[in-house]
Amino acid sequence: MNNVHCAITSCKISTYNKPPSVNFHSCPTSSDMRNKWLLMLKNKCAMLDWTKSKICSRHFEKKYFDAQRKLKENAVPTIFAPTMEKSFQNDTTAKTRIEKLLCKQSQAQLIIDVKSNLNKLKEPTNLDSFITDDLKWKPEAPTEAQLWLMVKKQDRIISLLSEELTQNKKLIETLRKTVETSKLSKQETEQNLETMKYIVKSLQEKHATLEEQIEILTAVEAR
Ligand SMILES: [Zn+2]
Incomplete structure (x- = not known):
């Protein structure tokens, strides 16, 4: 197709x-x-x-x-x-x-653009020496080092967000499947109900026939 x-x-x-x-x-x-x-x-x-x-x-x-x-x-x-x-x-x-x-610009365009440009820009080799342990820049840090710290933080935010997105997608998929299954089981229950109704009807008919037969038999015996 x-x-x-x-x-x-x-x-x-x-x-x-x-x-x-x-x-x-x-x-x-x-x-x-x-x-x-x-x-x-x-x-x-x-x-x-x-x-x-x-x-x-x-x-x-x-x-x-x-x-x-x-x-x-x-x-x-x-x-x-x-x-x-x-x-x-x-x-x-x-x-x-x-x-x-x-x-x-689309999300994909932007991501590709940022990634390829970051690869071209060289990260300062001494960046580490300008950053404190609580991820702040030291007073003597040049603007470039400050910007690189921001870039790295943004990058981390993006990867956290996309992780969250993946989790959400999985959750949605699970929910969708649950809904599908419950729909199916509802259909099954309805079908079962139909079958049960049919069986009850057949039994009732059989019961009626038996009653008729008993009546005939009692009538014959009574003679
Ligand atoms: Zn459509």
Whole structure:
């Protein structure tokens, strides 16, 4: 199967990165439903091809799915959470020219840029002698040493943050799996309930037949 991308521009879901719980859905065929979709999707899709475009299940409310997780006839996409990237770009707190330019760069671009430039800049060999044991610079430390200390602290903050991010991602994944499992077990319980109901019904029928037979037998005996 070809790699499918969700047609919603702000959504990064594709065949390759989608979680198992996410599915792709085709666009409606009736003009009535297409009009409803258009109302919701204007400004949301760079390109919408009714026959080819797919929308991932993240944009549909729960009520629009049947028990087989298929989209119902009346389903309309209504959920469009802004992505992280988008909110970075729309950062209105940026004031200076450099801040504004920084907002336009992606996180990956910035990290690569900083890392490669730091490699080019030589760390002062005597940096250690200017830094105290509680990570402050000594009064005689040159500006360069002060800056290098800041760089190292920032670097540490970044690695702590990304560790936290990884932990959070794992947590989210665990939560998602728990939700999936509980959904499945709910389905199973419902199926079991159906089976039990069927068994009870069969037993009741059998019971009725037995009662009839007893009645017939007693009638025969009474003769
Ligand atoms: Zn999507």
